[in-house]
Amino acid sequence: MNYGGINIEGILEDALRNGAEFAELFFEETTFTNIRVESHRVDRAVTGTDRGVGLRLFSGGVVYYASTTDCTHDGVRALLKKLCAYLGQAGNEVRVVLQNPSRASTRVVKHPFGVGMARKADILMSSQSEAYKRVDQIVQVQGAYSDSSRRIAVFSSSGTAVEDEQVRTTMTFNVVLEKQGRLYTGYESIGGTIGMELFNNEDHLKAVMTAVGRAIKMSNSIPIEGGPMTVVLSSEAGGTMIHEAVGHGLEADHIYKDLSVYTGKLGEQVASPLISVVDDPTMPGMRGSFGYDDEGTAAARTMAIENGVLKNYLFDLKQAGDNGMRPTANGRRESFRFPPIPRMTNTLILSGRDDPASIIAEVDAGLLVFKMGGGEVNTVTGDFVFEITEGHLIEHGKTGPPVEGAIMLGNGPAVLREIDRVGSDMGYGIGTCGKDNQGVPVADGQPTLRIPRIVVGGKK
């Protein structure tokens, strides 16, 4: 097959001849637009294309990876030559036959390519002015728009030949308020695998006002004394908790290197029977969705924990192959500059049966979290933290005053066993997940949840 002037089968066969057991070429072309507004003006407007190719070889248990921005035949040949110099074993004559690539693409109503920079900047500027109009103490509204069309092609010596186009559009707002010499911020983001229809229902205006509302709440917040307490995570809060408390620990590279608290626990009860966890890149419009993962595996839903029982891990090709398991479409990479590794996509705790309002009503004293920010986990111990960007006290079953920025610190398996209420609702949050210096777009979701006792960091 000729792809962009490159004889694909020829390259893959040469790699096998030189000692590789598996060879894969990954082409990527991402055309993006980024616009940033600050201080009533467009601060930054960039459009361009990031383009390159990565070659991955497996040989004798070692992963060899090389990438280049030179996408010509000579450029790819040079990658092969460089890696083959390291291969220590004799190879085989194998004929690689590839079919025409299978294709997938994000279904968008209005592709960002069809809309000019001026219109995109206008959506941001009008949202920004709306915020300034409403509140006096605002010192800054930072708005950012980004769209990207990421076209990937994957060809491998095991016969994979796929192409996928992933379109993502995102808008974020960060509002800064000043009150009595102190600064307060509020943040909100919207986006997904979606085109310009993201703005059809004026969701950008709602988002900027949500950010303003959060900054105001923060300026009225009170410090709380830290320590263990009952916490209710509202479904609106996003899904950072599930991402950190369980998601990373289920990634197969952590599992098989014995770096996870979930290692060797398949089939065991690892969470409360109320808890089921799925990872699902097939959900239309969600930020972590795609047609094929970055190794060419077709997107599929993975039931990771079902009624508290650990059912499966999240696999890429390497971990699945080494451990006799099936790939689960979790092989992802930030760009052609990186080899794929097991990553989450859209990760959710499924809804339960409890009425969200009564979950809160049952708590005499505790913390109600309306928005979670970033987090981090130590997969070896299962200890995780995440930021509470909007939290309120619960006083006698009612929502009380907002609390100053705090974090929660817990242990994944312990928290999953202790969750005692699971709401019948569902909410989602979007983000970019970092691992091994690679960022990939993800979404997380959960219903309203109650954790009877967890450490909250406070400032009083």
Place this chain on the structure above:
Amino acid sequence: MDSTTVDRIAGRLSALAREHAVEGYEAYLSETSKTSISLDDNRGIETLHADEERAIAVRVLRDQRLGFSFSFNPSDIALEEAFKRALDSTAVLERHPFSFVGNSPDTAGADLFYDSTIESTPNEYKLGLLNALIDAVHIDRRIVKVEKPSYEETISSVSVMNSSGVLKQSRTTRFGLGLSVIARQDRDSNITWDFQGANTFGTLDAHRLGKGCAALALKTLGGERLRTGSYDAVFTQLVASQFLGILARSFAADAVYKKTSLLADRLGQRVLPEHITITDDPLLKDGLGSVPFDAEGSPSVRKPLVDNGVAATFLYDNLYASLMAAHTTGNSVRPSVTQPPSIGSTNLVLGSDRTGEEDLERALYDGPVITELMGVHTVNPVTGEFSLGARGYAVKSGVFHAPLKDITVAGNLFDLLMKVRATGRDQLLYGTIMTPSLLITQLKIAGADA
């Protein structure tokens, strides 16, 4: 890039500039070659990565609007496309009182941070470093695993040219060693991470890195919670460097201009105890932020950000220097060639004019030593508010007592810095930040029930 390519691009740009009647232009060319190797449990190679990148970033000034674009293809056609995209983007941008600045001599040689010995360093030496790292770690049977001992080298060449006559070129080498150590005992387990960076291959000290990481893994294995309260505490150099990294943003002129810096109105005021000075040092030996000139070709200069406790200067590039009637401090940086240059610190050095404590734990006497933070990326750089997970160990009567876990530390970065009571005599360079360990008074810690 080779001189023929640079000349060709310079010629093509000046032709495009005439053709489109622009007021000025700038091109930033970079060529980067990166190799990284990590070993597996049996000391075989686990992964080997080799990456090559050639990029051109272009800025164009038309009608006093500063457009930007880039390309990963050095051909004439791709350059012309990037130039036109940059021109197109000016349509939505505001006017600035900006002009490209002309040539000024560099304070450092073009190859000052380039280690030419790497050209003849055999791969066996690099693998040797990794093996030495593993050897240094296995000091105790509770250490069960070394995860991803890795070596990384980056060789880059940069050229900056503009319509005011700047044409500068430099080469840089950067080396890194990193690892995680896993310790286990009974039901407790723990992972500790550490790294080392340098511009010269010979500076890497695998033995020191491995031994230090292993010792810390053992000191923080298992442990108890601390009661919620307010404590005097020691921050190790790693923890201190993480806080300093966040502070740097408050000194950037763009943050000041946009009123998103708490230091905006505090130049000339006390922000740190009197004995402390923080310097931005682009000429620091083995600093990973060291460069002979910045991303716009301005010469690198050392400057104190905080001079004996007083906020002394902000960091400028040419754009914000023109907006704020100041001069560039040579702090234009390009974290990615796909984005316009921005303002950033190079290397930060925290020093004290007092002789540091020989033994800061002795000076602390009773209290926690914080060795690791979790969730550092969640610290709010605008307000300085932080609430983080932490690990470490407790010191009693001046000596190691017991590991600590499940604790959180909280406060405001600016308040915290005012509470630095003493520094250690143990300054350490962590990539781009050099600091001794710090003794902080009255740190809010939440742990077990109050």
